[in-house]
Amino acid sequence: MQLIAPDPDMRLRFKHPYASKPLLTETEARFFECLFQITQGRCHIQVKPRLADVFQHPKVPGAFQRISQKHVDFLICRADDWMPMVGIEVDDPSHGDAKAFKNDIFKNELFAATGVPLLRLPVYELGQLEELVATLTRAWNHRWAILETGMPPPLPKPRRRFIDRLMGKSHVRASEAA
Numbered sequence: 001m002q003l004i005a006p007d008p009d010m011r012l013r014f015k016h017p018y019a020s021k022p023l024l025t026e027t028e029a030r031f032f033e034c035l036f037q038i039t040q041g042r043c044h045i046q047v048k049p050r051l052a053d054v055f056q057h058p059k060v061p062g063a064f065q066r067i068s069q070k071h072v073d074f075l076i077c078r079a080d081d082w083m084p085m086v087g088i089e090v091d092d093p094s095h096g097d098a099k100a101f102k103n104d105i106f107k108n109e110l111f112a113a114t115g116v117p118l119l120r121l122p123v124y125e126l127g128q129l130e131e132l133v134a135t136l137t138r139a140w141n142h143r144w145a146i147l148e149t150g151m152p153p154p155l156p157k158p159r160r161r162f163i164d165r166l167m168g169k170s171h172v173r174a175s176e177a178a
Contacts, residue, residue, distance in 0.1 A: 089107065
């Protein structure tokens with residue numbers, strides 16, 4: 001074992017001026033503490049795992065690149081086998097620009113296609129603990145059913161408002177376009 005740490009008086013020159021920074025924003029750190037209290041050590045909470053480390057990808061050109069430089073804010077895994085159970089994205093105002101919106105849609109579709117529930121949590125809803133616990137419990141149970149049976153349990157149809165928030169108000173149903 002070797003600890004790599006320069007002498008405190010030594011300064012190394014590097015091509016770019018890198019510096020360490022906190023892994024989480026203040027909001028994310030507060031939410032992590034909340035999640036930690038809710039779960040009480042019954043599962044593992046991963047912080048900003050890279051999607052390529054969470055999902056297997058087909059060996060086709062571009063598949064790895066689509067997920068290699070994206071992450072999810074939090075990933076809750078089963079304690080015994082580290083199986084991904086629920087992803088959580090804390091949506092702050094930065095999710096309003098076009099690039100972030102496109103990434104959000106991609107993540108929504110990726111999680112849905114792989115059977116891992118993704119909870120999108122707007123910053124202004126962070127304090128709603130009872131609803132958070134209920135939603136996480138539903139998501140956990142949904143994922144558990146998928147893992148046990150290979151088939152997702154039937155879900156109620158999403159409310160129209162939820163679809164608008166998820167996809168943007170500019171989308172049109174095929175039945176509405178006709």
